[in-house]
Amino acid sequence: GENVEQHPSTLSVQEGDSAVIKCTYSDSASNYFPWYKQELGKRPQLIIDIRSNVGEKKDQRIAVTLNKTAKHFSLHITETQPEDSAVYFCAATPYNQGGKLIFGQGTELSVKP
Amino acid sequence: NAGVTQTPKFQVLKTGQSMTLQCAQDMNHEYMSWYRQDPGMGLRLIHYSVGAGITDQGEVPNGYNVSRSTTEDFPLRLLSAAPSQTSVYFCASAERGARGEQFFGPGTRLTVL
Numbered sequence: 001g002e003n004v005e006q007h008p009s010t011l012s013v014q015e016g017d018s019a020v021i022k023c024t025y026s027d028s029a030s031n032y033f034p035w036y037k038q039e040l041g042k043r044p045q046l047i048i049d050i051r052s053n054v055g056e057k058k059d060q061r062i063a064v065t066l067n068k069t070a071k072h073f074s075l076h077i078t079e080t081q082p083e084d085s086a087v088y089f090c091a092a093t094p095y096n097q098g099g100k101l102i103f104g105q106g107t108e109l110s111v112k113p
Numbered sequence: 114n115a116g117v118t119q120t121p122k123f124q125v126l127k128t129g130q131s132m133t134l135q136c137a138q139d140m141n142h143e144y145m146s147w148y149r150q151d152p153g154m155g156l157r158l159i160h161y162s163v164g165a166g167i168t169d170q171g172e173v174p175n176g177y178n179v180s181r182s183t184t185e186d187f188p189l190r191l192l193s194a195a196p197s198q199t200s201v202y203f204c205a206s207a208e209r210g211a212r213g214e215q216f217f218g219p220g221t222r223l224t225v226l
Contacts, residue, residue: 001172009153034214043203043217044156089155099144099163099207100171101215103156 002027004092006104013080014112021107023090024072030092033066033073034101038087047088048075080111115139117218119204125224126194134189134221136204142216143209145187146171147179149200150220156203162187164209194225 003026013019025033031052036044050057050064050073057064061080066073077084087108091101120135138145146161148171158171162181176198178190187206191198201222205215 006155043219045217046214049214091156099146099205099215100158100161100169101146101156101205102158102172103148105153105155 002030002092002102004090004102004104006090006107008107009105010108010110012110012112015080015082017080019075019077019080019084019109019111021075021088021090021109022072023074023092023104024070025092025102026071027092027094028068028071029094032093033064034091035064035075036089036091036103038089038106040086044089077109080109082111082113085109085111117204117206117216119202119218119221121221122219123222125226126191127226128194128196130194132191132194134191134202134204134223136187136189136218137185138187138204138206138216138218139185140206140208140216141184142206143184144207144215145181146205146207146215147177147187147189148203148205149173149198150203151200159189159202191223196225199223199225 006023034049037047038044063076087106090104093101117138143164147159148156160179162168204218207215
């Protein structure tokens with residue numbers, strides 16, 4: 001089955017700096033890669049996602065890149081703000097197993113003012 | 114439109130007791146899943162369902178049972194609670210044919226003594 005590894009487990013940056021979180025996956029059949037943000041005591045919420053036929057996707061300060069050959073994908077947050085502080089999770093799933101997301105272990109991002 | 118709802122929010126059990134965590138969604142989503150979240154381990158898939166009457170095991174199914182008699186409801190049963198099942202449980206749903214975006218419920222915090 002699918003296995004997703006996520007690094008780093010914790011990340012501390014100064015406000016305004018960029019943050020990068022990396023994930024690798026094992027199942028070449030996986031073709032949908034979402035990123036979730038979870039604030040303390042809250043449920044995970046989707047922030048951006050990418051499909052396997054796309055190499056990069058951007059939404060304002062957030063971007064995701066995908067390298068299918070190497071089986072890794074990354075989340076990039078630019079101009080970080082204190083409200084970006086949260087735990088971020090990557091995940092992977094094949095299309096035809098909709099709902100069956102396999103998550104990475106999470107990255108706790110701290111943005112210091 | 115309530116989205117994904119879960120009850121109860123908190124529960125304390127003694128070892129050996131059984132209970133059912135309730136999950137319901139009003140978005141007519143075909144896919145539903147249960148995850149558990151433990152510190153440092155991300156979200157791990159317990160069971161999932163691709164439609165009424167169809168369920169399958171995820172990464173950590175032992176000690177849990179599910180059924181899906183209707184599209185709306187997907188209860189999770191703990192047959193004989195163990196301290197290792199102390200965790201936060203999230204239910205999620207996704208639309209068939211969509212990219213796999215899952216919507217999470219608010220979670221149930223379970224403590225087994």
